[in-house]
Amino acid sequence: MPPPVRLPEKKGDRPAHTKSAAKKLKRKRNAEEFQLLETRVQEFDGKGVTAFSELPLTKQTLAGLHKAHFKTLTDIQRKAIPLALKGRDVLGAAKTGSGKTLAFLVPVLEILYRKKWTTMDGLGALIISPTRELATQIFDVLRKIGREHTFSAGLVIGGKKLKDEQEALHRMNIVVCTPGRMLQHMDQTVGLTLDNVQMLVLDEADRILDMGFRTTLDAIIENLPKERQSLLFSATQTKSVSELARLGLKDPEYIAVHEAAASATPTGLDQFYMITPLPEKLNTLFAFLRNHLQLKIVVFMSSCKQVRFVYETFRQLHIGIPLLHLHGKQKQSARIDITAKFSAAKQSCLFSTDVVARGLDFPAVDWVIQLDAPEDADTYIHRVGRTARFEKTGKALLFLCPSEEKFTDRLTSKKVPINKVGQKNSKKQSIQNQLQGLLFKDPELKYLGQKAFVSYCRSISVQKDREVFKLEDLPLDEYAASIGLLGAPRIKGLKSVDAAKMKEIKNAPRGLRALEGASNDEGEGEARNRKESRTKYDRMVERKNINVLTDHYANLVQDDRAEPDDEGDFLTVKRSGYDPDIPGPAETPSRTFKIPGKEIIIDSKRKEKMLKSKKELVKLKPKGTKLIFDDEGEAHQIYELQDEDKFREAGPAEIQRRKFLDEEGQRVKEADIGDRQLAKEKRKEKRRIQKLRAAEEEAGMEGSDEDEVRVELVPYGDAAYDQLGQDGDVEEESQPKRQKKWFEDDEGMERAKRKAQKARGRVIEAAEAPEDLADLETLASGLIG
């Protein structure tokens, strides 16, 4: 977090050391100035103003605005600022790029100034933004226009050490934050109080008030004083009474400057849609970019995996325009870096999720392409709003599958003027073969392609608008082929999460979840603050950008604290909480090892060794509980699905329990006898085959080529088995041979083999090829035992 902005105090603002007459005079003048300003504000009717200088503002704000080259007011600023200066609650609605940021920042500075706010008064204004990028942008504007003020302001967005923010928070007067991170501070920052907050600002208010942030925002509001001023701004403002009641707005002034306008989108924006069959989408995008190499373009997709797949493949196809990609799962430093790069770029194409859909003011974007349709018309309006900002022009193109054409009705009903276009035949090209080639050569890309496919299907399946988005109408096999996959990957459990739930999961503060040990906005990467010991595997997988499979590897070693993958991976192998490679924290003399329901203190080498054995661990762990899955794929305890009356008929619970245990015990005993018999037969059969092979080798040896002599290890005897089991090398009877470990080379493997044989008291050294028949005989007879 940047250090709180503290602007140098003017000499004249600082109290003098001696109580001179001059000081008294100055104080009097100051008081008079304050009084005059207050009267000006209350008497100001805002009619006919065009410039900031005509508003009743402090000289500090006016100087900041002047230095940032803001002179004339935009419509929303002209209407909202005077009301907000009078302390009214404001609901501001104005098109994208129309200057809403200043419409709330100017009043924030002014109100706090008029309330003579100082560092001692603590937090006076809370500005909430749905994404880290937008919060950063608001903070930058605040820094520019507030440079002449003496308030301290801070950015609280996560992705950094909580502790650094915690220390600075106590000194802040104005905080620009994301909801999740703010809530995390409210939970964890000792002494942070919001009791004195005078102003609450929600930028992109409808987004913050929707389901995705509901619980988080409610928790924040609960801690704010009832007596406060609220300013809510968005291009798609909510007027829902219940939503506004949640915020406790008092007689809010609704200012909708473009309500009577013919369109909900900027006038300088040309909007088109193209009906493109799903399997043609990437081809069309590729052809489009090839034909627009000199421009600045944002391409929206529905998921992080899509973004990564298209970015990685198009990069390798050397499309000819600098490519960037941005999504909520990147490291904060990468997000900052990419946002800055794209802002500064003249020609570039940014592939992104909706993390940049709202509020971001990238200069001079020429085109906004929506490869995947937005969830609703509001999201569409925000996405296209990344271009044609503040009196500039821009173009937008929306790709719709033939089954999604009805989406245009949603747009027209929201006053979005959009025209249908087609693709010239001469410009068509197919990249399917190239993609197939790339995926064939690179398994990581293939894996990413599969994930992108699944996440696309998932995004369609969770859409609210079922009339427009129908997964069953999409040609999925052809789509899979078009992105270079041989066959469509299986998709599991698609209907288990609805769109609202998905949003809530995504927006929930990660830091808090990590802390609660619970089981992913575009935003908050605070989980990295975990202080627990990190293993070398953790560090290995945390090193992002190693390759596209890093996340996959991360899943393979995911521990119990890790976050769930919102894209719903099929397979996650959980690692046990204990890692023998990691010494316990230096300050704690005895280490502990947690298993569900138990904590074992590792106080001896023997115990440590014991805990390395999975066999031993199984003995310690509690027995599994039987769960039943319903039609939705949700797990339930058996009793949840049982008829209560029937259960009562069957007699008292304790008797039923005992009966069940007896029956199951009997079944286990019987199954055990069968298993032992089977295992015995298997061992017998293996020994028979081994003898047979040895006999064959002995017989065929005379004419054989020396180079072809191979020595097979005999199967383990029972005794050796037990001994090996204690070394933790053998897990199951059906897998007696030790697998080569990933860190071992062949030599290591051989050593292990010899060790295993020694354990059985029988070593047959065959490092060198036998030279004569006598050697071979000795060897074979050794093998037969």
Ligand code: ADP
């Ligand atoms: P919105 O929040 O409505 O989408 P922003 O506040 O991000 O719009 O402003 C869009 C652009 O317009 C920004 O680049 C900003 O610097 C510029 N802008 C805003 N107000 C003014 C003004 N009064 N004069 C000149 N430029 C302005």
Ligand code: MG
């Ligand atoms: Mg904005």
